[in-house]
Amino acid sequence: xxxxxxxxxxxxxxxxxxxxxxxxxxxxxxxxxxxxxxxxxxxxxxxxxxxxxxxxxxxxxxxxxxxxxxxxxxxxxxxxxxxxxxxxxxxxxxxxxxxxxxxxxxxxxxxxxxxxxxxxxxxxxxxxxxxxxxxxxxxxxxxxxxxxxxxxxxxxxxxxxxxxxxxxxxxxxxxxxxxxxxxxxxxxxxxxxxxxxxxxxxxxxxxxxxxxxxxxxxxxxxxxxxxxxxxxxxxxxxxxxxxxxxxxxxxxxxxxxxxxxxxxxxxxxxxxxxxxxxxxxxxxxxxxxxxxxxxxxxxxxxxxxxxxxxxxxxxxxxxxxxxxxxxxxxxxxxxxxxxxxxxxxxxxxxxxxxxxxxxxxxxxxxxxxxxxxxxxxxxxxxxxxxxxxxxxxxxxxxxxxxxxxxxxxxxxxxxxxxxxxxxxxxxxxxxxxxxxxxxxxxxxxxxxxxxxxxxxxxxxxxxxxxxxxxxxxxxxxxxxxxxxxxxxxxxxxxxxxxxxxxxxxxxxxxxxxxxxxxxxxxxxxxxxxxxxxxxxxxxxxxxxxxxxxxxxxxxxxxxxxxxxxxxxxxxxxxxxxxxxxxxxxxxxxxxxxxxxxxxxxxxxxxxxxxxxxxxxxxxxxxxxxxxxxxxxxxxxxxxxxxxxxxxxxxxxxxxxxxxxxxx
Numbered sequence: 001x002x003x004x005x006x007x008x009x010x011x012x013x014x015x016x017x018x019x020x021x022x023x024x025x026x027x028x029x030x031x032x033x034x035x036x037x038x039x040x041x042x043x044x045x046x047x048x049x050x051x052x053x054x055x056x057x058x059x060x061x062x063x064x065x066x067x068x069x070x071x072x073x074x075x076x077x078x079x080x081x082x083x084x085x086x087x088x089x090x091x092x093x094x095x096x097x098x099x100x101x102x103x104x105x106x107x108x109x110x111x112x113x114x115x116x117x118x119x120x121x122x123x124x125x126x127x128x129x130x131x132x133x134x135x136x137x138x139x140x141x142x143x144x145x146x147x148x149x150x151x152x153x154x155x156x157x158x159x160x161x162x163x164x165x166x167x168x169x170x171x172x173x174x175x176x177x178x179x180x181x182x183x184x185x186x187x188x189x190x191x192x193x194x195x196x197x198x199x200x201x202x203x204x205x206x207x208x209x210x211x212x213x214x215x216x217x218x219x220x221x222x223x224x225x226x227x228x229x230x231x232x233x234x235x236x237x238x239x240x241x242x243x244x245x246x247x248x249x250x251x252x253x254x255x256x257x258x259x260x261x262x263x264x265x266x267x268x269x270x271x272x273x274x275x276x277x278x279x280x281x282x283x284x285x286x287x288x289x290x291x292x293x294x295x296x297x298x299x300x301x302x303x304x305x306x307x308x309x310x311x312x313x314x315x316x317x318x319x320x321x322x323x324x325x326x327x328x329x330x331x332x333x334x335x336x337x338x339x340x341x342x343x344x345x346x347x348x349x350x351x352x353x354x355x356x357x358x359x360x361x362x363x364x365x366x367x368x369x370x371x372x373x374x375x376x377x378x379x380x381x382x383x384x385x386x387x388x389x390x391x392x393x394x395x396x397x398x399x400x401x402x403x404x405x406x407x408x409x410x411x412x413x414x415x416x417x418x419x420x421x422x423x424x425x426x427x428x429x430x431x432x433x434x435x436x437x438x439x440x441x442x443x444x445x446x447x448x449x450x451x452x453x454x455x456x457x458x459x460x461x462x463x464x465x466x467x468x469x470x471x472x473x474x475x476x477x478x479x480x481x482x483x484x485x486x487x488x489x490x491x492x493x494x495x496x497x498x499x500x501x502x503x504x505x506x507x508x509x510x511x512x513x514x515x516x517x518x519x520x521x522x523x524x525x526x527x528x529x530x531x532x533x534x535x536x537x538x539x540x541x542x543x544x545x546x547x548x549x550x551x552x553x554x555x556x557x558x559x560x561x562x563x564x565x566x567x568x569x570x571x572x573x574x575x576x577x578x579x580x581x582x583x584x585x586x587x588x589x590x591x592x593x594x595x596x597x598x599x600x601x602x603x604x605x606x607x608x609x610x611x612x613x614x615x616x617x618x619x620x621x622x623x624x625x626x627x628x629x630x631x632x633x634x635x636x637x638x639x640x641x642x643x644x645x646x647x648x649x650x651x652x653x654x655x656x657x658x659x660x661x662x663x
């Protein structure tokens with residue numbers, strides 16, 4: 001279990017056969033083509049236009065998938081209301097694995113492009129029509145809102161016209177300001193109010209020579225002139241609006257129904273999406289090569305375990321080429337490939353979420369797998385919850401049988417369930433019920449005896465930090481710095497032994513105290529020594545004393561492991577509280593049968609919530625402990641994940657149909 005040794009393929013061949021060679025590398029599935037350095041008398045071929053064209057096609061395919069997904073909820077609702085005829089197509093589901101497609105079928109997807117993109121254009125037209133209908137509906141709703149003040153007006157809007165002697169004004173006034181209109185009558189005018197809910201329509205008649213006299217009043221009441229001048233009443237316009245909105249809704253429903261017919265090409269779209277994604281990757285690979293008029297030069301990384309197979313395939317190939325497979329050179333950027341068994345491999349996703357390991361550093365994944373597994377169970381600490389997680393995740397894995405690299409989270413939850421069962425048995429907790437109450441053996445109950453749990457949590461943290469220091473020591477020794485590596489790790493080991501000896505002196509005797517002091521002093525000396533490495537002159541002295549500051553950081557990191565204690569207690573207490581609530585409420589119900597039903601509902605809802613929220617907390621806080629406290633002791637990271645041609649596929653995997661079986 002380690003990071004794979006990588007080798008580099010250097011290949012030169014006939015430029016006319018370059019595409020064929022790249023297809024062969026894709027079929028082999030174990031080579032990552034990388035950019036070559038500038039070579040004299042050779043040049044790069046810029047095919048960015050081809051890449052951009054395929055990216056535009058990918059955007060269209062993504063549009064198709066997203067549009068169908070976007071309208072699926074609406075279509076289900078309309079179908080339930082019997083407005084459209086729609087039956088949802090069976091999707092892949094939350095825990096689906098990538099289906100297998102043969103290489104031969106994959107290569108034929110080129111022929112499906114014209115038909116699929118033609119249908120996507122039709123889909124786009126439907127979406128554009130829906131957007132236009134939405135704008136029309138907004139206009140109709142706006143018109144409806146503007147009619148609200150005039151809905152009690154039984155006269156056509158066009159009737160409100162000026163005559164030779166008077167001005168006729170029609171507009172809208174807030175109801176709160178209607179009393180202010182009385183001044184219009186005092187100035188020789190007249191008005192009529194058409195009562196509305198918030199604002200009312202107001203018709204004003206005023207002699208032309210007195211029009212300016214009422215302007216101040218119109219300003220005070222925020223008089224808004226009505227812009228409508230149709231030979232229709234407000235009631236007629238409102239009725240037309242409702243008819244128009246109903247027609248818009250019906251057109252929209254028909255378009256939604258039509259959009260959902262494109263759900264039938266979803267799998268074909270996903271296949272073509274992967275095909276074009278690979279075409280972009282292949283084009284980028286061609287872009288990475290150097291060419292002359294007749295030859296091309298290519299470089300690619302491949303795992304050492306695949307070198308023999310690649311050598312054999314290329315040697316037996318009818319292509320005109322010459323190649324060399326060699327070890328990496330100093331200074332080359334080498335991609336990282338972790339090679340771990342089925343137990344450790346899922347935890348690679350946790351490590352990569354932080355940072356991909358740097359090539360040639362010690363693989364952190366086995367340590368992450370062990371401690372993540374250990375701490376997850378401690379944080380949940382209930383055997384009943386562990387059984388639920390193990391059975392739930394196990395059922396998904398049994399049905400889906402995911403290959404390596406897929407459904408990693410489900411695999412982590414399955415193993416976390418096993419860990420939780422173990423710790424729950426030791427702590428005597430079964431869905432919040434204590435083992436003491438049901439007569440089952442247990443080590444101790446953290447709720448009744450929290451101190452042992454706190455000590456175990458800190459002890460686990462101390463062990464993990466010491467393991468991290470040991471890994472760092474080994475790495476420094478490999479780099480030719482053994483004194484630095486040994487002093488940086490053993491300084492903490494000796495200080496821990498020293499503090500332990502001093503703490504146990506009252507039980508072991510004075511010799512333990514003396515030995516403890518010796519170890520403590522030795523540890524401090526080694527710690528100061530480790531701070532001098534890589535420094536010169538006076539900086540060695542400052543480095544030695546600044547290393548002592550690391551003691552504060554060490555204990556700060558160690559205290560972070562109390563979150564294991566906190567989460568473990570929280571899970572148990574919440575479970576116990578839900579049980580008590582169920583017992584109390586069921587006891588308050590006069591009918592025993594009803595009380596039992598209520599209790600069952602509380603148990604189901606309460607424990608489901610508890611296991612869900614604390615499983616999430618265990619995953620998040622567990623990851624945080626790995627990233628900060630563990631990785632901070634040794635991890636370099638910053639590597640580049642090995643991505644061979646074919647790994648870019650999002651929805652499918654290429655292989656033989658029988659390879660769909662899980663590993």
